[in-house]
Amino acid sequence: MYTFSKDDLEIRKQRKSRLSGNNPLAKKKIMFAAGFLTLVLLAGIWIHIVNSIAYAVTVNGKQVLICDNKEQAEQAVSKFLETKSEELGMAVTTEDRIEIKEIKVNKKDRILTEDIGQLLEQELNILVPGAAFIVNGEEKAVLADKKTAENLLERIKSHYTPVGKGITVVKVQLKENVEIAEKNVPVHKILDEEQAFQLLTVGAEKIVTHTVEKGESFWSIAKANNMSVKDLEEANPEYNPDKLQIGDEIKLVKMDPAIHVTTVAELTEVKKIPYGVTVENDSNMLRGKEKVKQSGKDGSKEFKYLVVKENGKEVDKQFISGTVLSEPVNKVVVRGTKLELASRDDGGSGSLRWPIRGSITSRFGYRHREFHTGLDIDGSTGDPVRAAEAGTVTYAGRDGNYGKIIRINHGNGIQTWYAHLSSYNVSSGQKVERGEIIGRVGSTGRSTGSHLHFEVRINGNPVNPLKYLD
Ligand SMILES: [Zn+2]
The missing domain is CATH 2.20.230.10 (Resuscitation-promoting factor rpfb.)
Structure with a gap:
């Protein structure tokens, strides 16, 4: 170690004066020596003032700070690491190469010791015990400890594990080889669980979102943010691009997950x-x-x-x-099919509807020697004639004395006939509803004036319609 302080000089001077005795020759020599020595000393003092020996602390070859003496330099480093340990509450280390070198410096270049901590902080990569999340051999995230890393892995797995009624999970596996290694990690790289989760599942520590405004689409949002529509769709599977709503929060991130959970x-x-x-x-x-x-x-x-x-x-x-x-x-x-052709006293819904409203001009039964097979109801030509009950038209055409006649089959052997019509509204084979207009009153066939001849037949035999009309 080379130090040259004023105190040293004083000691040397005293030593010299003690040596100087009463010998004149010696005194002369001493005088000369003293003069020379003074010169040397002056030079030394000048050198000492302008340039001096100092100690440089280098980190990975880069000079970080300069100290007056080696102890000071060593202390500066160890003090820094010690302070850092206290600050973080754990042992810190560094893998950086720290060297203390003897150098000659100009005094005005000296660095104040108060700056030591800050300078080392900038240059040193401080390592603390932590855990690395390694995916396919590549360190993807650094976490505070093994437990946090393990929790994170479980969280990622469960995040993608389907749950719900009727779901039985058979297998959950990682596509990648994931290792968690306990090691010293750079303190500034440690992510909290949330950051690491985003980084590993999305590909970014922090996700920027965009709130959809009026008139925007995936296309316009993608364009404004230098992204592709496909990337936007992948990052936002919960949104239908065709049904964007004002206020929807769109993630502006290109999905690049480090881990895939199958x-x-x-x-x-x-x-x-x-x-x-x-x-x-x-x-x-x-x-x-x-x-x-x-x-x-x-x-x-x-x-x-x-x-x-x-x-x-x-x-x-x-x-x-x-x-x-x-x-x-x-x-x-069970549906009733019985057409109740009973007298009106029965009041059943099966009773027939009057095909036209009018006075009865001739009843069913014998008229002198002739048997009248139906009921004549008075009406004017063109008056609408309605079906007495729902059924199928079996005939709509001319038939001798009946003139223009319509026959409707109601099932169960029951038929109704409507004769002397002027026109038909239905044709054979057509289904009709009760009350539907099927034709018009007329006087065709053997008739003396416009009226409706109405017959009810059961299994082909004419029965008295009055018994069945409601
Ligand atoms: Zn008649």
Whole structure:
């Protein structure tokens, strides 16, 4: 160590004066020596003032600070590491190469010791015990400790693990080889769990979002942010690009996940098998009446699928099985078909409707020697004639004395006939409703004036219509 302080000089001077005795020759020599020495000393002092020996602390070869002496330099480094340890509450280390070198410096270049900490802080890569998250051999994130890293890995797995009714997870596996290594890590690189989660699952520590404004689309947002529409869609799977709403928060990030979680899950869905309706005809029940014999009940069928997802996105869905859990029970309705051609006292819905309203000009039965097979009702030519009951037109045409006639079959052997018509509104084979206009009153065939000849026939035999009209 080379130091040259004023104190040293004083000691040397004293030593010299003690040496100087009473010898004159010696005194002369001493005088000369003293003069020379003074010169040397002056030079030394000048050198000492302008240039001096000092110690430089270098970090990886780069000079960071200069100290007056070696101890000071060593202390500066160890003090810094010590302070740092206290500050962080853990042992800190560095893998940086720290060297203390002897150098000659100009005094005005000296660096104040107060700056030591700050200078070292800038230059030293401070390492603390932590954990590295290694994906396929590459360090992807640095965390405070192994437990935090393990928690993070579990969080990523569970983030992508499907949950819900009917879902049985079969397998959760990482596509990449992930290792968690305990090691000394750079303190400034340590991420908290949230940052690391975003970094590993999205590809960015912090996600910038954009709030959708009026008139914006994925296309315009992508363009404004130098992104592709595809990237935007991938980063925002929850949004339908065609149905953007004002206020939607769009993530402006290119998805680049470091980790891919593949999940295989069995999905069970139970679907309803709707019941059908069966109609049973009951000839003992009046037409128009209905009765539920048996209420319907939906059945159910269980479908099983194997669903493979990668980072939450479905990549495969296979049908496994479909099992009927319960068969549907059809609703059974009993529908009356009996056309109750009873007298009006019965009041049943099966009673026939009057085809026209008018006075009865000739009743059913014998007229002198002739048997009148129907009922004559007075009416004017062109008056509408309505079907007495729902049924199917079996004939609409001319028939001898009947003139223009319409015959309607109501089922169960019951027919109604409408004769002497002036025109038809229906044709053969046509279905008609009760009360529907089927033709017009006229006087065709053997008729003396406009009226409707109305017949009711059961199994071909004419019966008295008055018994059945309501
Ligand atoms: Zn008649």
